[in-house]
Amino acid sequence: DAEAAKARIEAAGVAGVAGVAGEGAGGGAGSGGAVVCAVKTKLRAEKPPTPFDTTAFIRAAASFGFSPKRTMTVAESLYLAGLISYHRTDNTTYPKTLDLRALVKMFLGSRVLGVGVGEHAAKIAKKRTLKPTAGKKKTTDHPPIHPVATAEAGEKKIEEGRDEWKVYELVVRRFLATLSDPAKWKDTEVKVEAGGEILKAKGKELKERGFLAVYPYLKREKEVLKLPDLKKGERVEVVGVEVVEKETKPPNRISQAGLVKKMEELGLGTKSTRHEIIGKLYDREYVQGNPAKPTGKAFALVDALEKHATLVTKPEMTKTLEQEMDEISVGKRAKEEVVADSRRILKAAFKELTANREEIAKSLREAVKIDKVVGECPKCGSALLLRRSKRGKRFLGCSNYPDCSFSLPLPNSTTGKVVVTEDKCEEHPYLFKLKIVGKGKRRAWDFGCPYCNFLQWKEKKENENTKSSE
Numbered sequence: 001d002a003e004a005a006k007a008r009i010e011a012a013g014v015a016g017v018a019g020v021a022g023e024g025a026g027g028g029a030g031s032g033g034a035v036v037c038a039v040k041t042k043l044r045a046e047k048p049p050t051p052f053d054t055t056a057f058i059r060a061a062a063s064f065g066f067s068p069k070r071t072m073t074v075a076e077s078l079y080l081a082g083l084i085s086y087h088r089t090d091n092t093t094y095p096k097t098l099d100l101r102a103l104v105k106m107f108l109g110s111r112v113l114g115v116g117v118g119e120h121a122a123k124i125a126k127k128r129t130l131k132p133t134a135g136k137k138k139t140t141d142h143p144p145i146h147p148v149a150t151a152e153a154g155e156k157k158i159e160e161g162r163d164e165w166k167v168y169e170l171v172v173r174r175f176l177a178t179l180s181d182p183a184k185w186k187d188t189e190v191k192v193e194a195g196g197e198i199l200k201a202k203g204k205e206l207k208e209r210g211f212l213a214v215y216p217y218l219k220r221e222k223e224v225l226k227l228p229d230l231k232k233g234e235r236v237e238v239v240g241v242e243v244v245e246k247e248t249k250p251p252n253r254i255s256q257a258g259l260v261k262k263m264e265e266l267g268l269g270t271k272s273t274r275h276e277i278i279g280k281l282y283d284r285e286y287v288q289g290n291p292a293k294p295t296g297k298a299f300a301l302v303d304a305l306e307k308h309a310t311l312v313t314k315p316e317m318t319k320t321l322e323q324e325m326d327e328i329s330v331g332k333r334a335k336e337e338v339v340a341d342s343r344r345i346l347k348a349a350f351k352e353l354t355a356n357r358e359e360i361a362k363s364l365r366e367a368v369k370i371d372k373v374v375g376e377c378p379k380c381g382s383a384l385l386l387r388r389s390k391r392g393k394r395f396l397g398c399s400n401y402p403d404c405s406f407s408l409p410l411p412n413s414t415t416g417k418v419v420v421t422e423d424k425c426e427e428h429p430y431l432f433k434l435k436i437v438g439k440g441k442r443r444a445w446d447f448g449c450p451y452c453n454f455l456q457w458k459e460k461k462e463n464e465n466t467k468s469s470e
Helices: 002-027 054-064 068-080 100-105 117-125 163-178 256-266 274-283 296-308 315-329 335-355 357-371 450-469
Strands: 034-046 183-194 197-208 373-376 383-388 394-398 407-409 417-424 432-437 445-448
Touching: 034 197, 054 068, 054 163, 054 256, 054 274, 068 163, 068 256, 068 274, 100 117, 117 163, 256 274, 296 335, 296 357, 315 335, 335 357, 357 373, 373 417, 373 432, 407 450, 445 450
Parallel strands: none
Antiparallel strands: 034 183, 183 197, 373 383, 383 394, 394 407, 417 432, 432 445
């Protein structure tokens, strides 16, 4: 069984390999070492990416650290400037009416769009026929996202290095990549016998860059691992043995771009609304950070709705409504019939919500309070909460007020939203560190411990007063 195999490897296998390593270290590969028992190589072609639909576009722009909302805002400005095609599309197949060769020729000799764009465009233009890649989705409303005009740095209010320029270059490079040759890889697998155990090593070597020459965003070069040229029967030296124990890790949190993809798979929202839905989750503080982390309020809302209004929590409800509206556009369903279905589904949902309104509100109120806890009051030990004064200024105040009046100041609301992290202060372990997330900002301000900040501010003021009195 598995436990027996593990014991055998640990007791015999590692000892055997270690013994071989000792022999090799003492007298070289000739006096011990290991023997290559198999070498397999194969050539593999990696196909170029398919044309951009909105979901793939958002996921690609995430490599810059752009949120879905930011990506779509930038794309909107590029579309209105006449530089890219309409950016809300489900299509992954170029229409036959699109003059691909003319679009490629726009970028011949380009020196501003980054390394290799102009040269790669010239290489594509020399092909007799252009055969673009194509995805599974083909619609007639809008083509995949592609460039429609050139924009050198400084033209049309796009400066090199700005967000608009990065997104525009991404669209251009993706377009050229869809018309490029596959990348060619050489995969190698080597098996070595040492101490009665078979050890494996795998390597991969990039032989022809193909589309990767113009589309570096996949960062495939980091995956290259070239093994030495070995032959069957060749002796190699074992220079060391290391036993590594690993545990199964939980899955990573989903990123905003990954969330857009998941929503598409579940049929939630449309190409035009998914990024806006995610933006509202952040604005209403149901999630925070990227990758997205649900707040206590989010857990409370889901728990309350699953108990008292199950229909609302299932993706099938929204998916059904979206599908029926799509069927209207293609003539499969009558508008009146879909409206009647929608009313029936929504009435059932609202009936559940109304009947359990008080229980849901109570759960949310308790959760909102938990999300506002920053730690313990250093004066009395009660909860220290995020609060607002009558004038709207935010601060940290003791939940035991008015019996305890301890408080700490916070930056004003214009700096962004306060997020309580899971990290505790080393100096004040009863308090959590804070982050402040500004609207439209990609990076949060690590505010740190509110007490440490207050003490530093207080010390600075005292020093200034001392100098002024002198």
